[in-house]
Amino acid sequence: MAIRLPSNIIQRETYTSRIEPFMKKSVVKVFTGQRRVGKSFMLFQIMQLILKNNPEANIIYINKEDIAFDEIKTASDLSSYLVAHSSEEEMNFIFIDEIQEITGFEKAIRSLLLNENNDIYITGSNAKLLSGELASLLGGRTVEFTIHSLSYIEFLTFHKLADSNQNLLKYFKYGGLPYLINLKLTDDIVFEYLKNIYTTIVYRDVVFRYNIRSTNFLERLILFLANNIGSLFSAKSISNFLKSQKVNIAHNQVQTFTDYLTNAFLIHKVARYDIGGKRIFEIGEKYYFENNGIRNTIVGYKPGDQAKIMENIVYQQLLYKGYDVKIGWLETQEIDFVATKNNEITYVQVALRLDNDKTIEREFGNLLKIKDNYPKMVITMEEQFENSYRGITHLPIRKFLMS
Numbered sequence: 001m002a003i004r005l006p007s008n009i010i011q012r013e014t015y016t017s018r019i020e021p022f023m024k025k026s027v028v029k030v031f032t033g034q035r036r037v038g039k040s041f042m043l044f045q046i047m048q049l050i051l052k053n054n055p056e057a058n059i060i061y062i063n064k065e066d067i068a069f070d071e072i073k074t075a076s077d078l079s080s081y082l083v084a085h086s087s088e089e090e091m092n093f094i095f096i097d098e099i100q101e102i103t104g105f106e107k108a109i110r111s112l113l114l115n116e117n118n119d120i121y122i123t124g125s126n127a128k129l130l131s132g133e134l135a136s137l138l139g140g141r142t143v144e145f146t147i148h149s150l151s152y153i154e155f156l157t158f159h160k161l162a163d164s165n166q167n168l169l170k171y172f173k174y175g176g177l178p179y180l181i182n183l184k185l186t187d188d189i190v191f192e193y194l195k196n197i198y199t200t201i202v203y204r205d206v207v208f209r210y211n212i213r214s215t216n217f218l219e220r221l222i223l224f225l226a227n228n229i230g231s232l233f234s235a236k237s238i239s240n241f242l243k244s245q246k247v248n249i250a251h252n253q254v255q256t257f258t259d260y261l262t263n264a265f266l267i268h269k270v271a272r273y274d275i276g277g278k279r280i281f282e283i284g285e286k287y288y289f290e291n292n293g294i295r296n297t298i299v300g301y302k303p304g305d306q307a308k309i310m311e312n313i314v315y316q317q318l319l320y321k322g323y324d325v326k327i328g329w330l331e332t333q334e335i336d337f338v339a340t341k342n343n344e345i346t347y348v349q350v351a352l353r354l355d356n357d358k359t360i361e362r363e364f365g366n367l368l369k370i371k372d373n374y375p376k377m378v379i380t381m382e383e384q385f386e387n388s389y390r391g392i393t394h395l396p397i398r399k400f401l402m403s
Contacts, residue, residue: 003059005044005051010158010178012038014320015145016045022143023049024091026116028109031123032130033147034265034290035205036197038178039123042147043095046121050093059093060085064101075104079111086118093119100124106137113141125205128263149291150176151320152313152401159185168398172309173301175293187301194297198266201294205264212260220247221257225267225287226298229308232272232327232334234283258287265290268315273326273338275370286327288315306381307352310397311336314350314379317401333366345374354378354385354394364389 022029023046031039040063050057060082062069072078078096086092094112099105099122112118124130135142150158152171158181161167174180174190177197183189202222207215220242235258239251261267268288272281289295292309299305318325318339328335328347337348347370349363367376368390377393379400387394395403 028142029121030144035125037147039147058087061095063097075108078108091117096122100126100129148320175291194293198294206260226295230311272329275330288312311350347376349378351380364392
């Protein structure tokens with residue numbers, strides 16, 4: 001089946017290099033992530049790779065955000081459409097965008113896997129629906145790739161910008177949604193676009209999906225989380241604070257709503273890890289946003305928030321690099337991030353400035369108390385500070401993001 005790909009595809013090789021080993025294999029490639037982070041274009045990049053090797057490949061593409069596919073509403077509809085467009089003799093490359101809009105889609109995917117000629121790629125904007133439940137139903141025959149907003153390097157590449165403090169601050173302010181390359185980078189234009197994306201996520205992926213009636217509370221909760229990036233909370237402490245603001249809600253409802261927001265990839269909930277005891281604390285976590293621009297749309301972009309935004313960006317970069325990230329806890333001392341990949345750990349502290357001895361001692365001293373030999377680093381906005389301090393690496397934020 002002939003398919004016309006967009007002319008402006010920019011390769012995101014960090015992802016394609018992870019995906020390529022699973023191409024033409026009998027596992028479902030699942031792409032999850034917040035709306036508008038580039039999942040559809042990731043499908044197009046995979047199509048591009050397939051067509052490069054086989055221009056006649058049978059590619060079947062269904063986009064549930066396109067009204068042309070509006071009649072595909074159930075697993076039965078999906079199965080009928082795919083049977084009608086599949087080939088019995090050659091491999092079928094099947095791409096389904098925003099598959100969670102199809103009721104019972106899991107049954108159709110399980111049926112498709114019975115045919116080894118089907119190479120299947122799907123995207124969705126709900127973490128729980130597409131990872132846990134689907135993986136369970138398919139008996140482990142899935143591999144998930146979470147697509148994130150553009151990294152700083154990708155942001156520079158997409159916008160054809162040089163690495164500089166000025167452009168770093170643009171990234172701080174506007175975030176890394178790929179579509180911004182089509183817009184003029186000014187506050188009025190960018191924030192109007194981001195406001196619409198935010199509204200779509202909240203109402204389509206949270207309110208509508210979970211049939212929420214107390215939308216006022218939900219928006220107050222999001223506002224609270226946006227104002228308190230990087231602060232340690234429990235559901236009970238958030239509930240208590242909101243009650244002090246005349247918003248009466250039980251802490252178990254706070255827990256439920258933050259789970260919904262996490263499932264929609266608007267926020268990330270990060271648990272605390274006891275470094276000495278090597279266990280996860282059940283109570284107390286931090287919240288970070290998937291996209292800084294959307295966060296700034298909610299609460300405004302204020303220079304006084306630069307430390308929060310910087311911490312959020314370091315967290316995003318660690319996710320982009322494939323780390324599992326926790327908040328570190330060593331007795332009574334906090335380590336901003338314990339990042340694990342391939343059973344190797346990196347400890348990270350984030351500080352805006354190292355402008356006095358007390359700050360230097362706190363940021364480096366906490367890391368010095370960890371008695372293992374894994375890498376430890378402090379990331380700041382400082383470019384003149386020395387490269388290391390008592391054996392702990394110091395990295396200016398731009399160097400960290402460009403590495």
